[in-house]
Amino acid sequence: MTSSINMSLKGQVAVVTGAAGGLGNLACRTFAEAGADIVLVGRRTEALQEGVQQMQALGVRASSVAADVTDSKSVISMVAEVKAQYGRIDILFNNAGTTSPKPLLELTDDDWHQVMDTSATGSFYTARAVAPMMMAAGSGRILNMGSILSLRGMSHRIAYSAAKAAVANLTRALAFELGPHGITVNALAPTVIVTDLNRELVRTQPELYGDVLRRTAMGRLGKPEDIAGALLFLVSPAAGFVTGQILCVDGGYTAG
Template structure:
């Protein structure tokens, strides 16, 4: 039920952090994993790690905020793999400023990277997933899809949009046997959140105090949910937004 052998998975921003943690889970389950990212050196290291897990992995350079680049990315994918079964929209950035200090350029930068890129990739993936007889789309939201944060207004807006985009696509494409779900990571220890701990005083202590598991998450903590949502085990699950946060979102 969780076997992904013969499946092709594309993970945007999959060369580090949460994206790589999910990619490693997919690789261990038997999928051929394709990394789409801009940093060639990081992508090469990620591909080596995935190959060590037995995946016939490779990387494609792409700016997923650019429509033409996304079109070219999926054309290359079709040429090299001949099919697509799983899309993970993980590319993301953050600008930590209160709303009154946020520039319009910063707003567009975060929205384009976190939300518009997911729309572009889903739209480009749809014909290939449909041609394969169905498939899985996993969009990466955040606990900020649920909560607001004074220091992350545009990030929160983009991740809230991910949840609503997920629901709309789930309804639109269920007839094509395409399940679309979102994962809402909590505080996961990555390069992105390392910066947060520097920029937001007291953040580390507040996270530990509120998280029921008593620790920050690790990228590997996202591997299992990736395999579940990419596999036949989730065939009757669509339009959901699942927190993976060690209990952060349920704390009183």
């Protein structure tokens, strides 16, 4: 007996937060190439509109909604707008995040709250807002952006490590609560991915990433294309029985 592996997203609507950035744009393209209609969410409206045009060029319906994931009212308004436009949300990718790479004694209250509110609280706000629509449909995919620091700590990444650890356990808890409604909740935990946003920093300050390189079995940092397959799998029908998981795409960093 043979079975086909269904990775198609045709007919589905995917909402991607933090869509103006490099990995957000990658996720949008990955989902669009699999057939999903795309809603790009973020604060940089010009970059979002550029993304919309890129997605439309791939032959799918696409639009953008300006929203701040750290503001629950903004998130609720965003979800209402998507519902009015598309009538459904099948996929939520909580990609919005930020970091503040400082030592403990230099980390301010504002630094801490900005990182925690964007990654952890923002993921909670968006999951809570889309859940009723998914529950009514009896299906859905929620994918959170974690990190290798969801599982390991790192010097000068205190707020980020704490936020991504919170995302990991938020993922597990949501999986239990939403599973009976046909909704899967997982997290992607990549290593450092080199994008246009950090490429110059990687080149000029390699010491910032020395520990990651030393502990990575494959001996290099990640590239955007390294995570595309995992992104697609976790939101596709092929992952219908996968939930509550933190999938590391890290070249072996967490294997040691």
